[in-house]
Amino acid sequence: xxxxxxxxxxxVTFPTDDGFxxxxxxxxxxxxxGETVAIVGESGSGKTVTSLSVIGLHNRKVTQITxxxxxKDKDESLDIVSAPxxxxxxxxxxxxxxxxxxxxxxxxxxxxxxxxxxEAYLVHHPGKKEEANKKALEMLxxxxxxxxxxxxxxxxxxFSGGMRQRVMIAMAxxxxxxxxIADEPTTALDVTVQAQILQLLKDLQKxxxxxxxxxxxxxxxxAQVADRVHVMYAGRIVEQGNVDDIFYSPHAPYTLGxxxxxxxxxxxxxxxxxxxxxxxxxxxxLPIGCAFAPRCEYISLADENSCENLRPQLLGNSDSHxxxxxxxxxxxxxxxxxxxxxxxx
Amino acid sequence: MSSPxxxxxxxxxxxxxSRNVGFRKEKLQVKAVDGISFDxxxxxxxxxxxxxxxxxxxxxxxxxxxIEPTAxxxxxxxxxxxxxxxxxxTPLRAQMQIIFQDPFSALNPRQTVGKIIAAPFEIQKxxxxxxxxxxxxxxxxxxxxxxxxxxxxxxxxSGGQRQRIGIARAIALKPKLIVADEPVxxxxxxxxxxxxxxxxxxxxxxxxxxxxxxxxxxxxxxxSDRVAVMYLGKIMELAKTEDLFTAPHHPYTTALLSAVPQxxxxxxxxxxxxxxxxxxxxxxNPPAGCVFNTRCWKVQEVCRSKTPELLTVxxxxxxxxxxx
Numbered sequence: 001x002x003x004x005x006x007x008x009x010x011x012v013t014f015p016t017d018d019g020f021x022x023x024x025x026x027x028x029x030x031x032x033x034g035e036t037v038a039i040v041g042e043s044g045s046g047k048t049v050t051s052l053s054v055i056g057l058h059n060r061k062v063t064q065i066t067x068x069x070x071x072k073d074k075d076e077s078l079d080i081v082s083a084p085x086x087x088x089x090x091x092x093x094x095x096x097x098x099x100x101x102x103x104x105x106x107x108x109x110x111x112x113x114x115x116x117x118x119e120a121y122l123v124h125h126p127g128k129k130e131e132a133n134k135k136a137l138e139m140l141x142x143x144x145x146x147x148x149x150x151x152x153x154x155x156x157x158x159f160s161g162g163m164r165q166r167v168m169i170a171m172a173x174x175x176x177x178x179x180x181i182a183d184e185p186t187t188a189l190d191v192t193v194q195a196q197i198l199q200l201l202k203d204l205q206k207x208x209x210x211x212x213x214x215x216x217x218x219x220x221x222x223a224q225v226a227d228r229v230h231v232m233y234a235g236r237i238v239e240q241g242n243v244d245d246i247f248y249s250p251h252a253p254y255t256l257g258x259x260x261x262x263x264x265x266x267x268x269x270x271x272x273x274x275x276x277x278x279x280x281x282x283x284x285x286l287p288i289g290c291a292f293a294p295r296c297e298y299i300s301l302a303d304e305n306s307c308e309n310l311r312p313q314l315l316g317n318s319d320s321h322x323x324x325x326x327x328x329x330x331x332x333x334x335x336x337x338x339x340x341x342x343x344x345x
Numbered sequence: 346m347s348s349p350x351x352x353x354x355x356x357x358x359x360x361x362x363s364r365n366v367g368f369r370k371e372k373l374q375v376k377a378v379d380g381i382s383f384d385x386x387x388x389x390x391x392x393x394x395x396x397x398x399x400x401x402x403x404x405x406x407x408x409x410x411x412i413e414p415t416a417x418x419x420x421x422x423x424x425x426x427x428x429x430x431x432x433x434x435t436p437l438r439a440q441m442q443i444i445f446q447d448p449f450s451a452l453n454p455r456q457t458v459g460k461i462i463a464a465p466f467e468i469q470k471x472x473x474x475x476x477x478x479x480x481x482x483x484x485x486x487x488x489x490x491x492x493x494x495x496x497x498x499x500x501x502x503s504g505g506q507r508q509r510i511g512i513a514r515a516i517a518l519k520p521k522l523i524v525a526d527e528p529v530x531x532x533x534x535x536x537x538x539x540x541x542x543x544x545x546x547x548x549x550x551x552x553x554x555x556x557x558x559x560x561x562x563x564x565x566x567x568x569s570d571r572v573a574v575m576y577l578g579k580i581m582e583l584a585k586t587e588d589l590f591t592a593p594h595h596p597y598t599t600a601l602l603s604a605v606p607q608x609x610x611x612x613x614x615x616x617x618x619x620x621x622x623x624x625x626x627x628x629x630n631p632p633a634g635c636v637f638n639t640r641c642w643k644v645q646e647v648c649r650s651k652t653p654e655l656l657t658v659x660x661x662x663x664x665x666x667x668x669x
Contacts, residue, residue, distance in 0.1 A: 042533035160624040161397075190396035190560065192621045195604035199620055217534060220563075220606030224613045243610045261538035262608055263567035265590060272545065273567065275538035279503050344609070 003072065004178045004211040005031040005054065005096070010067035012049050012058065021283045023049040025235040026067075031179055031211035038214045038222045041232035044280055047215045051181050054213070055096050056080045056088040071096055072178070094124045097177035101184040103164035107156040113167055114152030120174040139170040143200060162193035169200065176208065183215040198225055219262055223247060231255045234281055234291035237314060241321035249337040251316070251323035253296045256336045260343045274343070290326065302326035348423065349384035350521060350554045351408070356381050356417035358400075358407045362629065376628050377403040379578035380417070382655070385522070388552040392569030392586070394562060394601075398625050400578040401558045405524040408556065409441050410434055421522070439469050442515040446527035448507035452499040458485070458510055459495040465517040484513040488543060505536035509543065516547055524556045529564060541568060562605050566590055574598050577628055577636040584661030594658045594668040597637050635666065643667050
């Protein structure tokens with residue numbers, strides 16, 4: 001297996017009082033060494049559920065998970081979906097690691113930063129306390145925290161938001177993971193600090209040759225750091241491709257709608273934003289056909305009634321660029337590329 | 346030039362706080378807003394941008410006298426309202442409204458939407474022509490809500506719809522001034538655009554003046570006529586939107602603009618980014634001289650001793666000893 005991570009046909013279903021919620025429906029994503037793969041989507045699109053599945057954090061007693069999530073560790077590989085829990089624990093944090101969204105609530109307020117970091121190492125290297133402390137200091141300086149010796153003895157409340165996010169990154173890197181999952185790593189941060197953190201992630205990736213799975217809703221962040229992009233809507237991937245494909249010749253109406261609706265610096269401010277009408281559907285009562293159909297303005301270009309009645313497949317003329325839409329791809333390619341050009345100027 | 350709807354002069358808001366020093370308590374002050382001045386014209390939108398902790402929200406609330414200013418003047422339609430007693434403020438409140446950031450906590454969960462939107466009429470004791478109910482239904486229609494949902498509760502609405510409810514409530518009394526405090530930052534991208542368009546339309550139709558507080562520069566650029574950039578309680582740069590975004594004069598504005606990632610991968614690859622070092626200093630003990638001096642790459646000796654004033658540079662007003 002060349003890839004570090006291979007998600008195949010992942011389906012995640014939660015039971016709720018109102019019925020079953022299919023949060024993730026047939027998602028396939030792979031991550032190779034040194035590559036940044038982004039999942040973009042709005043709240044409820046299934047991006048975080050996907051990322052939590054990869055480190056096996058769903059409660060198996062209630063959550064139904066099918067498909068496979070293969071994670072490579074040297075010569076062997078493990079399927080997170082079916083592997084026993086103790087086996088997953090030995091992978092979690094060591095082979096696959098995660099940076100959580102909210103640095104304010106993800107650190108324990110009662111423990112010193114240094115010991116929280118060391119703990120992450122001790123889980124996989126029991127008893128090696130001195131080594132763990134050394135590694136903690138090393139990681140703190142790697143993520144750009146000045147005076148690590150002093151800071152390691154401080155508590156989370158003595159750190160600013162940006163500094164805490166650096167600590168979260170340091171913690172995720174304690175065991176030199178092959179794959180790093182970053183779930184909205186900069187959403188809680190200010191733009192100037194976001195720029196620092198994104199730069200840090202990029203530098204670390206270059207040095208450590210990590211694969212990064214980046215979960216975000218911010219198209220600007222994606223444009224800045226991603227190599228490949230998966231756009232999710234209502235639990236499914238609606239488009240995937242290289243970052244340039246997605247931003248300059250989107251093929252899914254939803255991707256196009258998103259790109260057109262964001263205000264851009266430098267574009268003329270007096271023009272109205274081109275909002276996507278309506279709201280995302282409830283995951284309990286998804287439309288039978290295309291989930292985006294009720295909000296889509298290109299329905300008339302597809303065969304009659306197909307959008308309402310048939311679920312579109314993830315298809316494409318090239319292996320790398322695929323999308324879900326009933327409108328013929330040639331038609332979309334020309335039309336959407338022209339529209340995105342128009343939105344840019 | 347016509348007289349401004351709102352003039353703010355040297356506005357300060359210090360919050361008291363304390364620190365234990367041995368057995369003694371030392372009194373300190375958080376300088377949340379530290380001497381800001383600006384004018385707001387009729388029908389104008391002024392963007393107030395800055396990072397968390399820069400005092401933009403406090404500024405917005407102090408302008409409306411939701412919190413009492415420490416010093417300075419707030420002049421609304423020629424009347425100094427700085428020292429006005431709460432009782433005398435009430436009739437003026439019909440003229441000045443606020444839209445809150447978080448649509449989930451800004452609405453009373455135990456009141457129906459109809460009651461929430463009708464609250465301003467009740468408080469101001471006015472009965473609109475045709476009755477409150479008809480007026481509320483009309484307002485709901487205007488902000489894109491179905492008037493049939495009059496008797497529903499906030500939890501039955503999505504985030505974007507709740508923000509629309511908040512907007513309907515804010516425009517109910519046809520105010521002249523609205524402070525919009527991060528009205529779209531809690532919303533998803535596709536919904537954000539809908540709400541921005543709505544605010545835009547309502548303003549054009551009614552000629553409302555808006556103070557638009559946000560941290561997202563792309564949104565501010567889109568909606569504002571002029572923009573004020575705040576840092577540690579002070580205005581660093583105040584200019585027409587176009588001038589600010591095409592020719593920023595303050596180093597902080599430049600850094601802020603360069604930090605915003607744009608949905609344009611090719612542009613991002615070739616972009617030179619100014620990465621600011623360090624974090625925002627504490628507003629309890631702001632740096633002497635220019636407050637930005639600890640993170641500025643153009644810092645000189647004078648920046649550490651003398652506070653720069655907001656002066657005219659080109660077409661903009663800039664508080665910097667070495668403007669670009």
